[in-house]
Amino acid sequence: MGLGQRPIDRNESWRRRVLALTTAAMVGFFGLLGQLWYLQALEGGRLQEMSEKNRIRIRPVAAPRGILFDRNGLPLVDNRPAFTLSLIPHELDDRDTVLARLSVLLKIPLTELQDVLDKAPPDSIRPQRVRRGLSLEDVTKIEERRIELPGVVVEVEPQRVYPTSTFAAHLLGYVREVSDEQMKQGHYRRGDMIGQSGLERLLDEYLRGRDGGERIEVDALGRPVQVMRREEPDPGAQVITTIDRRIQEAAERAMSRRAGAVVVMDPRNGDILALTSSPAFALDRFAGNLEREDWLRLVRDPMTPLMNRAVQSQYAPGSVFKVVVAAAGLQEASLTPMDRTYCNGEFHMGGWTFKDWKKGGHGHVDLRLALIHSCNIFFYQAGLKVGPEAVVRYARAFGLGAVPGGDLGGEKPGLIPVVQPGRQRHGRGWQAGDTVNISIGQGRLLVTPLQVARMMGAVANGGILWKPRLVQRVERSDGSIAYSSSSKSTGHVDLSPAVWSFLRHALTGVVNEGGTGSAARIPGVLVAGKTGTAQSVANSDASKGQDHAWFASFAPANDPQVVVVVLVERGGKGGQVAAPIARQVYEALFLDKVAMVALEGES
Amino acid sequence: MLRFDRRLLQNVDWPLVATALFIIALSVLSLWALAPGRTGGPLAWRQLSWVGVGLAALLVVISVDYRSLVRLAPLFYAVGVGLLLAVFVLGRTVSGARRWIHLGPVTVQPSELFKLVFVLALTWALTSWRAPSLSRSAIFGTLILLGVPFVLVVRQPDLGTALVLVPVAVTILVGVGVRLRVLGGLALGGLGVLPLCWLALKPYQRDRLLVYLDPFRDPLGTAYNVIQAKIAIGSGQLLGKGPSGATQSRLAFLPERHTDFIFAVFAEMWGFIGCLVLIVAYGFLVLRGFEIAAKTAEPRGQLLALGVTAVFATQTLVNMGMVTGLLPVVGIPLPLMSYGGSSMVVSLMGLGLLLSIRMRQFH
Numbered sequence: 001m002g003l004g005q006r007p008i009d010r011n012e013s014w015r016r017r018v019l020a021l022t023t024a025a026m027v028g029f030f031g032l033l034g035q036l037w038y039l040q041a042l043e044g045g046r047l048q049e050m051s052e053k054n055r056i057r058i059r060p061v062a063a064p065r066g067i068l069f070d071r072n073g074l075p076l077v078d079n080r081p082a083f084t085l086s087l088i089p090h091e092l093d094d095r096d097t098v099l100a101r102l103s104v105l106l107k108i109p110l111t112e113l114q115d116v117l118d119k120a121p122p123d124s125i126r127p128q129r130v131r132r133g134l135s136l137e138d139v140t141k142i143e144e145r146r147i148e149l150p151g152v153v154v155e156v157e158p159q160r161v162y163p164t165s166t167f168a169a170h171l172l173g174y175v176r177e178v179s180d181e182q183m184k185q186g187h188y189r190r191g192d193m194i195g196q197s198g199l200e201r202l203l204d205e206y207l208r209g210r211d212g213g214e215r216i217e218v219d220a221l222g223r224p225v226q227v228m229r230r231e232e233p234d235p236g237a238q239v240i241t242t243i244d245r246r247i248q249e250a251a252e253r254a255m256s257r258r259a260g261a262v263v264v265m266d267p268r269n270g271d272i273l274a275l276t277s278s279p280a281f282a283l284d285r286f287a288g289n290l291e292r293e294d295w296l297r298l299v300r301d302p303m304t305p306l307m308n309r310a311v312q313s314q315y316a317p318g319s320v321f322k323v324v325v326a327a328a329g330l331q332e333a334s335l336t337p338m339d340r341t342y343c344n345g346e347f348h349m350g351g352w353t354f355k356d357w358k359k360g361g362h363g364h365v366d367l368r369l370a371l372i373h374s375c376n377i378f379f380y381q382a383g384l385k386v387g388p389e390a391v392v393r394y395a396r397a398f399g400l401g402a403v404p405g406g407d408l409g410g411e412k413p414g415l416i417p418v419v420q421p422g423r424q425r426h427g428r429g430w431q432a433g434d435t436v437n438i439s440i441g442q443g444r445l446l447v448t449p450l451q452v453a454r455m456m457g458a459v460a461n462g463g464i465l466w467k468p469r470l471v472q473r474v475e476r477s478d479g480s481i482a483y484s485s486s487s488k489s490t491g492h493v494d495l496s497p498a499v500w501s502f503l504r505h506a507l508t509g510v511v512n513e514g515g516t517g518s519a520a521r522i523p524g525v526l527v528a529g530k531t532g533t534a535q536s537v538a539n540s541d542a543s544k545g546q547d548h549a550w551f552a553s554f555a556p557a558n559d560p561q562v563v564v565v566v567l568v569e570r571g572g573k574g575g576q577v578a579a580p581i582a583r584q585v586y587e588a589l590f591l592d593k594v595a596m597v598a599l600e601g602e603s
Numbered sequence: 604m605l606r607f608d609r610r611l612l613q614n615v616d617w618p619l620v621a622t623a624l625f626i627i628a629l630s631v632l633s634l635w636a637l638a639p640g641r642t643g644g645p646l647a648w649r650q651l652s653w654v655g656v657g658l659a660a661l662l663v664v665i666s667v668d669y670r671s672l673v674r675l676a677p678l679f680y681a682v683g684v685g686l687l688l689a690v691f692v693l694g695r696t697v698s699g700a701r702r703w704i705h706l707g708p709v710t711v712q713p714s715e716l717f718k719l720v721f722v723l724a725l726t727w728a729l730t731s732w733r734a735p736s737l738s739r740s741a742i743f744g745t746l747i748l749l750g751v752p753f754v755l756v757v758r759q760p761d762l763g764t765a766l767v768l769v770p771v772a773v774t775i776l777v778g779v780g781v782r783l784r785v786l787g788g789l790a791l792g793g794l795g796v797l798p799l800c801w802l803a804l805k806p807y808q809r810d811r812l813l814v815y816l817d818p819f820r821d822p823l824g825t826a827y828n829v830i831q832a833k834i835a836i837g838s839g840q841l842l843g844k845g846p847s848g849a850t851q852s853r854l855a856f857l858p859e860r861h862t863d864f865i866f867a868v869f870a871e872m873w874g875f876i877g878c879l880v881l882i883v884a885y886g887f888l889v890l891r892g893f894e895i896a897a898k899t900a901e902p903r904g905q906l907l908a909l910g911v912t913a914v915f916a917t918q919t920l921v922n923m924g925m926v927t928g929l930l931p932v933v934g935i936p937l938p939l940m941s942y943g944g945s946s947m948v949v950s951l952m953g954l955g956l957l958l959s960i961r962m963r964q965f966h
Contacts, residue, residue, distance in 0.1 A: 013780065014905060015897045021774055021909070022893040028920040029886045033879065035927045039837040040875040047837025 057088065057216050058126050063209030064158040066236030068172060068199060070245040071271070071472070075163075077172060082159035082287075083134035085142070085152070086127035087113070089120050092151035102152055105145065106131075106138050119190065127153055129191040132177075133287060160193075160287045166280040168248050170308035171408070171470075173198020174286040196286075198308075199241065199470065202407055206474045206482050209236035235477045242271035242469050250588030251276045254581040259303060259569040260548075261310035261449040264585060267457035267554060267563050269487035270466025272406070274585070275450075277309040311404070311411045314446035315567060318532030318574065319374045319516075320552045321395070321441030323459060323503060326371060328394035329386040330499045337502055340366045343377040347436075354380055354436055357533065371506040372515035374531060376440050383439025388419045388430060391438060397493045398455040399465045400447050405490060406468030415446035442535055453565040456552045458493045459507070460528075460560035462500050465491035504528055508557040511579075519579035520553060524597035525590045528560075529553025529582065531574035546570035551578035555586060562589055614962040619891045622884050623939060623954055627654055627947075629881065630940040633869050634861055636846030646861060646942060653944040657951030664955030668963065672956075673903045676720075676727035680748070683720035686713035687755040714756050714764040715936075715945035719953055721768055722910030724748050725775050730902045741779055742789070745772050757800075763935035767917050774913035775906055778896075828864065833928050836870040843874030861942040863934055866926045882923075889916045895961045904960040911953045 039047065068076040085106070092098055095117070103110045113130060120128045139154050146152075160175050176196045178188040188194060189211075195204035212233030244264075251262040251274045264274035281298055298306060307313060329335025345361035347354040356362070356376040362369070370378035383391060395401065401416030417438070419430045437443030450468060458465050466489055473484035507528035510517040516531040532550030549571035554560040564582045571577035587594050631654075635647040664672075672679075686704065690713055693704050703710040728744045749772045756765040776786065801809070838844070860868050870878050892912030899905045915938055922937040924930035936943055938950040 011900060014778070017778055017780065018893050018897040018909065021777060021913075022890065022897075025889050025893070025916045025920070026886065028916070028924075029882055029889075031929070032920065032923050032927065033882055035924075035929050036836070036870070036875055036878050036882075039833060039927060040840050040870070040878070043837050044840035047834050048840060050834050050838070 059155070059214040059216055060127065061212040061214060061231075061233045062157040063211050063233035064235045065160065065175070065193065066203075066207035066209065066238050066474075068207075068239045068241055070241060070243045070248075071273075072244065073240075074245045076168060076241065076243065076245060077163075078161050079158040080161045081156050082132060083136075083139050084132045084155045084157050085130045085134050085138070086155050087116060087130055088125060088127050088151045088153060089117055089122050090125045090151075092117075094150075098149055098151055101145070101148060102142075105141055127155060129155075129177075132157070133159060160283070162283045163245075165282040165284045167252065167283070168243070168276070169198075169280040169283050170277040170310070171198050171243065171248075171275050172283065173200035173202075174281070174283050175200050176286045197306075198408060199239065201409060203237075203239055203471065203474065206237040206476075207239065209477070210234040237474045237476045237482050239474050240472045242266075242273065242472055243275075244273045247585065247588055248274040248276065250274075251585050252278070252280075254584035255566075255568075258571060258577075258581075259309070260567045260571065260578075261308075261313070261565075262567075262581065262585060263310050263449050263453040263563075263565045264589070265453045265457055265466075265468065265563045265565075267460035267464075267466075267560050270454075270457070270469045270489075271487070272468050272470050273562065273589075275310050275408075275470075277307070279303050279305045281305040308408065308410065309567070309569070310449045311406060311408050312448070313569075314412050314414050314448055315548050315550075315569075316443075316445055316534035317400075317441040317447045317452065318534035318548070318550050319376075319441055320452060320530050320532035320550045320574075321438070321445065321447075322371060322374065322379050323455075323507070323530050323552075324395050324398055324400075325379055325383055325386060325391055325439050326367060326506070327398075327459075327493075327495055327499060327503060328390045329382055330367075330502060331394070331495045332386065332390050334386045334390070335367060335382055337367050339382070340364060341370075341378050341381055343375050345377070347377050347380045349380075349432060349436065352433060368502075368506045368509060371530070372509040372513055374510075374516045379439045380436045383435050384432065388435040388438065391435075392416055392419055394493075395445075397491070398458060399491055400451055400455065404448075404450050404454050404468055406450055407470055411450070412448050414448055414451055415444060417444040441532060449565050449567045452550070452552045452567075453563050456529075456554055456563045456565060459500070459503055460554035460563055462497070463493040463495060464489050465493065504557060507553075511553070516575035517551060517553070517579050519575055520551060520583045520586065522583055522586050522590065522594055523601075524593040525555050525586065526557040527553055527555040527582075527586055528557040529564075529579070531579060533572075533574045547572060549574040549577035551575070551582045553582055555590070564589075611962045614964075616891065616895070616958055616961050619888065619954070619958065619961075622887050622891075623951075626881070626884050626888075626939040629869065630865070630942075633865060633872065633940070634942055636872060637861060637868060649944075650942055650947070653947040654951070656944070657948040660948050661951045661955035661958075664952050665959045665962070667959070669907055669956060669959045670901075670903055673723060673727050673730070673907065676723040679720045680724040683713065683717045683724075684751060684755070687717060687752060687759075689713070690759060710944075712943075712945035714759065714761050715943075715949045717752055717756070718764070718767060718771070718914050719911070719949060719956070721748070721752060722771065722775070722907060722914060725772065725910060726903055726906040729775070729779050729906060742776065742781060742785065745776060748772075761934065763921070763933040766933055767914065767921065767935060770917045771910060771913045774917075775910050778906055778909045828932055829928055832864055832867040832926050835867040836927060839871040839874040839877075841875045843870075843872050843877050846872055863922065863932075863936055863941060864926055865941050866923055866937055869940070870926075885919050889919070892916075892957050895957055895964070899960055899964045901964065904964060908957055908960045911956050914953060915950070 064079045067078060070076055099110060099113045102108065103113060108131065116128050116130050120126070134154065142149060142152060142154055174196055175193050178190065178192045178194050182188055182194065183190060192208075195201040195207060200207065210233065212231040214227055214231075215229040216227050247264055251264060255262055255276055255278045259278055261278070262274060262276045263272070265272055285294065326335065330337070342364055343356060343361035345356045345359055347356075354376070357374070361377060362373050362375045365373065365375050365378050367378070367382070369375070370382075395416050401414050403411045403413045405411070417434070434443055438445055454465055454468065466487060469485060469487055471483070471485055474482040476482050507530055508526055509515055510531065511520050511527045511529055517527075517529045520527050520529055530552050532552070534548040534550060547570070549568040551566045551574050553565070554563045564585050566578040566581045566585075568577045568581065631647050631650055634650055637646070690704055703712050725745060725748055728748060729741050749768055753765050753768055756768070773786065869881065889912060892908060892915060896905055896908035896912060899908055918935050918938050921930055921933065922935045922941075925932050925935070936946040938946065
């Protein structure tokens with residue numbers, strides 16, 4: 001358009017047009033100023049009031065934690081609604097007064113309340129948890145004085161509830177508020193309840209679910225006016241374990257008032273049916289507010305109730321280890337079932353005298369009788385014949401000295417010695433006395449109850465070492481499978497079928513032919529097992545001589561379906577203490593068969 | 604290309620630079636005050652680092668003669684359209700829209716950058732064709748240059764950016780002297796196309812437009828932003844509540860408060876007096892931009908300065924208009940104020956173009 005004009009005119013009309021556009025823009029800016037004047041000067045007072053009343057609360061809706069079921073669908077834990085006391089910093093207008101009132105009302109130390117607030121931004125509208133598991137009485141007190149306590153709220157959240165306070169404590173593990181240390185990992189929110197041990201910790205990520213929340217508008221009294229936005233919580237996934245609640249209860253009952261562990265495993269697939277450790281701790285103490293002193297008392301308890309003895313405590317295997325020596329000797333052909341010896345109760349070697357547990361000895365014994373009666377003299381000689389290298393090699397083949405891999409945290413590997421003859425730079429070298437010692441499961445040998453269960457499982461099933469399985473599957477709330485596991489074999493013991501059959505036969509005799517394990521005998525089912533009495537390291541005169549009692553067994557002997565291992569700390573003799581406990585577990589396992597035999601006996 | 608003689612330095616528009624830096628300082632302060640400590644600090648720092656990047660880009664723009672940039676405009680345009688297309692392939696979806704491309708640790712919003720590219724391309728098209736029937740070819744070329752990115756940006760969907768392109772194109776057409784009669788015809792044509800646009804809009808975009816017409820249609824959904832922003836601005840009253848009293852902004856009642864709605868935060872904190880100062884500053888920037896355009900004799904410089912100023916003015920007016928409830932919410936950042944790297948860098952590059960044109964207008 002402007003191209004035909006002279007340059008001066010062209011620039012003149014260009015300027016005119018730019019001026020017009022500038023004017024248009026300026027009109028826009030003036031319009032804006034007008035609107036601002038309207039909003040801020042004319043409507044300002046009203047809108048200011050609205051901003052004062054604009055109280056929005058964020059109400060977190062906690063996701064219910066996933067439930068753990070036993071293999072038959074019985075719940076091992078459950079949830080119930082519980083009251084939580086929280087403070088909303090933004091609504092605490094008169095902070096000191098409100099805190100003082102609350103402190104007096106509920107007898108909560110003022111410092112505890114202040115600590116909570118110090119950890120949150122002072123104008124946060126998120127409720128900060130003070131205390132969980134509030135009693136109904138306390139809730140009533142707060143609700144009655146609601147007007148005097150602005151910023152104090154009671155929330156309802158799901159909380160763990162247990163069949164009994166100590167049921168399967170080590171297996172399930174406890175749930176506790178996230179610690180300051182764990183907060184640093186960054187994927188938790190303050191006040192989150194997270195699994196701190198056992199299955200609760202192992203499966204925490206599945207069990208926790210995702211919290212929801214509501215954004216609600218509230219009036220000056222904190223009463224909800226309307227829900228502005230709601231996000232539904234996503235409940236935690238459900239876990240189907242391999243545990244059999246009835247067996248677990250029976251094992252715990254059998255171990256009551258004893259220190260030790262019971263492991264019940266299916267030798268056909270490695271499923272753990274029960275796993276106990278005693279003394280146990282009270283799970284429900286952790287659900288609410290655990291006082292610091294209570295926690296310290298628990299940690300410092302000389303009986304170490306927090307320790308899972310089934311996987312974390314290591315003991316000498318005692319005579320249970322004779323199974324390994326016999327297996328090694330038979331397979332390597334350094335022992336035969338026909339080997340016989342005369343046991344007079346004493347064994348002399350290099351100026352030392354090793355004694356049998358039975359004064360006067362067992363008389364003439366062969367390998368089978370030596371296992372049945374747990375004759376030490378026979379096995380001293382047998383161990384020397386087999387040689388320490390072979391014994392140690394077979395011990396490792398049976399999974400001893402290595403972590404069983406059962407997913408429960410803190411599993412211990414035990415200890416299998418390294419045989420190095422001759423003088424060593426540090427300490428002395430391997431000597432014949434050491435061989436004699438390990439032949440009866442003493443000396444530098446340590447095992448955990450779970451390891452012994454795996455070993456006994458291999459004897460029962462002909463050599464397969466299973467990875468202990470605790471979790472069958474994890475199902476999300478929408479029914480999809482988040483995790484599932486199948487049985488996994490993690491080792492194999494290669495012995496000839498004749499050796500396996502000999503061992504099973506001999507172990508059946510231990511229980512059923514007047515052997516050391518007779519106390520585990522039940523009607524209707526053939527139990528096979530081996531007792532052990534392990535010398536404990538004496539810490540003081542009082543505990544001296546109190547040995548650890550072992551009973552490692554499986555049943556039915558001809559078609560093994562279950563392995564039961566019992567360890568009683570400082571309990572005494574395996575046959576007298578551990579075997580009767582195993583019998584109680586078997587009675588629960590084979591309830592119908594035992595009952596049937598009893599009925600037949602009556603009629 | 605780098606003819607950097609002393610005359611160039613003598614002609615730097617220092618008041619323009621000072622005003623821009625003043626607005627940037629207010630932006631960083633507001634971000635800082637928004638949430639002191641935990642999130643506010645890093646946000647303000649990151650904004651400052653973007654200012655650093657933007658100033659570097661500004662220096663690069665200044666050191667190059669804008670005429671060579673206009674000559675390269677077709678290339679820029681092709682790359683720009685390519686980037687807009689790339690968003691569909693490489694883009695990451697943030698709150699329902701694909702507007703960003705990841706480049707290592709930073710995300711880039713190509714539609715921001717395209718605003719300047721668009722102005723360069725229009726300038727190139729309208730100054731390079733010397734056909735006698737300028738008006739018709741000008742309008743036709745402009746429509747094509749506008750149409751392609753418009754469709755792409757609407758599809759992202761980034762309605763705000765797309766709507767900025769239209770007033771910018773109109774401004775430039777007015778600048779080259781297209782008759783109002785012709786523009787009126789175009790506007791009528793545009794009205795005819797409107798129903799089609801309505802059909803192409805995403806449901807949430809339709810909601811926003813409806814809410815503009817009647818804010819209480821849905822007080823807790825889409826209108827929430829508008830109502831909360833109005834409350835925030837109004838409660839600032841004449842003198843403002845200061846950074847600590849600005850409950851609306853600090854307590855997160857206000858959504859998008861560090862990006863598109865930062866003006867509401869500012870208005871709550873500093874009241875009408877603060878807004879007056881800020882608007883005078885923006886008004887001065889726009890006036891100065893138009894003045895540079897008016898005083899330039901060289902045709903490419905004229906249109907470029909006009910276009911850049913139009914981008915700036917449109918974004919400022921539309922953003923403030925939507926935050927104060929005068930216009931529908933369409934998602935346009937406030938230049939130099941809103942948090943965001945692409946917007947800050949592009950704004951400073953635009954400033955660089957204006958400075959560059961003024962520095963060279965006496966050649």
